[in-house]
Amino acid sequence: MKKGKLYVVATPIGNLEDITFRAVNVLKDVVFILAEDTRESKKLLDKYNIETQLISYRDQNHDRMIEKVFEKLNMGLDLALISDAGTPLISDPGYKLVRDLRKAAFEVVSIPGASAVTSALSVSALPTDRFVFLGFLPKSDGKRKRLLEQYKDLDNTIVIYESPNRLTKLLKLVLDISGDIYVYLAKDISKMREESFYGKLTDIIEQLNVRNFDENPHGEFVCIFSKEI
DSSP states (O other): OOOOEEEEEOBOSSSTTOSOHHHHHHHHHSSEEEESOHHHHHHHHHHTTOOOEEEEOOGGGHHHHHHHHHHHHHTTOOEEEEOSSBSTTSSSSOHHHHHHHHHTTOEEEEEOOOOHHHHHHHTSOSOOSSEEEEEEOOSSHHHHHHHHHHHTTSSSEEEEEEOGGGHHHHHHHHHHHHOSOEEEEEESTTSTTOEEEEEEHHHHHHHHHHTTGGGSOOSOEEEEEESOO
16 A cells, blocks of 8 residues: 655745645645644634544653654555645644654655745845854753854854743844844844844944834744854
8 A cells, every 4th residue: 555645735824815825735635744743733724614523732742752653654645744834844833743754765855935034035145155053052051052153263154043021132232242244133023013123243242222122022033143244
């Protein structure tokens, strides 16, 4: 019997219309959709009249779910994996699942689409030919500092995900380590409150101070740093 496939499907990062026709068709055709947060994913499925059953999948329940996934695929059934927003595995659950399926010789197919990393880079006005994506930094101040120091002398654009509560602290840390380099901040990409900031670190920190940002932190940020423009 032919084995089933796992489709890794990118979903919108904000506006629900930011999804491909192929992604919608795949989500309609598979037997089950593995989702990080089924309640959040239900909003997307309802918009496109997708009736496929959602199953909760997170890193925390991987060991319990993997045998069930193997069982369905061995029955010849196709499955899909989605995250809350954007491309799965990019700072989201799914790596363990794809790793184990590859080891077991199952086919894993990418359905490309939205990603906060590439969306922000494409409009950052900072060099995009070489970049390093660090995802979310460790919460420990010491670990964050040591990690950033490893990359300060590399000729690469640096991309980091950061929560609003730690944003200004991150900017000041980069300023201390790398000096007054260029930064592009993308907040809530493709959402109603989408906003961006571009300039030297000291200028952006001052803009945030004027707005009293630390008193009302909000938004999801992609932070892009570069010595050159």
